[in-house]
Amino acid sequence: MADSDSSIQRHRRLPPLAALRAFEAAARHLSFRKAAEELAVTPTAVSHQIRLLEAVLGRALFVRHVRRVALTAAGERLYPVFRDGFDSFEQAISALDPQSQRKAVTLTAPMLFTARRLLPALDAFRSAHPGFDLRLHAADEVVDLHAGLADIAVRYGPGPFPGLVAEPLMSERFGVLCSPRLGLSHPDDLRTAVLIHTEWKRPGMAPDWQRWRRLSGATGLAIGEGPRFTDDGHALQAAIAGHGAVIASLVLARPEIEAGMLFQPFGPEIVGETYHIVATPENIACADVRAVRDWLADHVSGETPLRENRKPILGRSGGPE
Secondary structure (H helix, E strand, C coil): CCCCCCCCCCCCCCCCHHHHHHHHHHHHHCCHHHHHHHHCCCHHHHHHHHHHHHHHHCCCCEEECCCCEEECHHHHHHHHHHHHHHHHHHHHHHHHCHHHCCCEEEEEECHHHHHHHHHHHHHHHHHHCCCCEEEEEECCCCCCHHHCCCCEEEEECCCCCCCCEEEEEEEEEEEEEECHHHCCCCHHHHHCCCEEEECCCCHHHCCCHHHHHHHHCCCCCCCCCCCEECCHHHHHHHHHCCCCEEEEECCCCHHHHHCCCCECCCCCCEEEEEEEEEECHHHHCCHHHHHHHHHHHHHHCCCCCCCCCCCCCCCCCCCCC
């Protein structure tokens, strides 16, 4: 070719690959020790490679503190370039041997959320990623993502989520739900209705009858009586069967509301917390975990149910909390 500046003819002036790998791992972990564990070398070797890279570039890439490191402005500028470069290397190499690609990701989420939001959306994931093994771990207990028991999670609550990357997925709202057969149309009807209770694992966040009564101003409710369930799914089934009224998630009960099995006879609604997608920084950098994240954002997120099946409240009511 006539162009002597062609990238084919010129020689690339790059630092040693070992130094670049050490920098990328240390920048991702913000730890020389963790980078050393990943690369199967000693922390001293990682430190040596980074000092070599800094000498070649003529500038510091890390600020060394007693028990941690932080990126300098130059390090912040270089890290995403190297990270994306190594990700591209990995993807290109994996593409040569499809058997070497990881096609299994474990997603952990609360039990009712898994049943009501994840399972109905599985077909969309399978259509987009045939042959990909998405494993659902349904548990109301928080799973330690740093321990490797799951790769990504949906968590309910305001956070913070220390050491994890988090982004909001969907908001939650709660309201009175019951079978249309009960014929409820006004909060006063609850004085003679059976009130179904769910024993929430985090009482401080509980959207219960006591909280709803404060919002609505309703009086004469026997909120200390009625059947109690430790599982919110069982409480919903009791309401569907006509055993009473329950304070439940309007988001997770949407299929039953749309099918006419449950309806929201009146307000007010209790504003809940937010469901978040969370993962470790290392996992969210992986293409397979990001595929699950994108599926959650595109097919699982949603708003509270449409209210065609909710009758307006008559008389006094409180607004949303």
